[in-house]
Amino acid sequence: METFESLVRAEFSPKNAYLNTASSGLLPARTVAALHEAVAIRAAGRPLDPLFEDVELARAAFARLAGVPVARVAAGASVASQTGLVAASLPAGAEVLTAEDDFTSVLNPFHTRGDLKVRAVPLERLAESVRPGTALVAVSAAQSADGRIADLPALREAARAHGTRTYVDFSQAAGWLPMEAGAYDFTVSTTFKWLLGPHGAAFLVVPEDFGGLAPLLAGWVAAEEPWDSCYGPVAELARSARRFDVSPALFTYTGVRHSLALIEELGVAAVQAHDLALADRFRAGLGSLGHAPLPAPGSAIVSVPGLGGRQGELSRAGVEVANRAGNLRASFHLYNTPADVDRLLDVLAG
Structure with missing residues (x-):
């Protein structure tokens, strides 16, 4: 029987102490192999049907991780573009509540509308700042800059009390923090960080009634029958969230399919326990060096x-760590070990 450690060892062999998953995750060996095969299919002129099938397998895997029916999941290219769909659905003058200094992809599409009232408050005051007339709250589940976790249950209750919709970005959480995407109106996540996929894919979860989103980017892949919708206007949009799909980066989604399979095999709860143990080891070590993390x-x-x-x-x-706003940011994931933490502390100690 394979253990957590043996599964991880079979998939990863980093040449350094890579503590920067919050920027980009490492690719598992199975994902690298699948990417090579996808390139070979394209180079040989073979039918691309397996790659299109990978898009649907990746969508289904993400739906399972998010805890929602697959019909609620749209496949796109980036968080910013998915945020743009949500922003475009709001009426002029609508108030959008955000957290101060959240990641730009969660915020900027609301600002570029030019006719929305975007209000920013400290993350810790987000739930209490929902008020009558707030149309939408948009926030990252975990903050990119410093890792702070939003109080999503409190936010959910405040939003329900005021009839406010919610948009949660799980990009810095999906893969190590359990998702309950069905508890919110809209959720989104990129896949190249903690979900260990290549760049170029992001999943949007929408309500069953689509939450007023318009399929502004709809092309042939957004049709109920895509291969019958290549010419002329689409006769019928997909009856599922697939109506919000954009033409997929096939190589990327092939990689995502295999990376998500690994996350499912390991289990998010086991990944979370592993990651937090390392983060707490680093926090404790910082104290002995006279430093205090945020x-x-x-x-x-x-x-x-x-x-x-x-x-x-x-x-x-x-x-490998990151420099964010003058702060040293270390992010710990399943391929990291206590030795990586100790190496980081040793270098910091000089």
């Missing part, structure tokens, strides 16, 4: 003020 309890992302400038030194020493 508060982000229960997060796999740890951000340390004042140390971001050491990112280059750490990289030269074989430790």
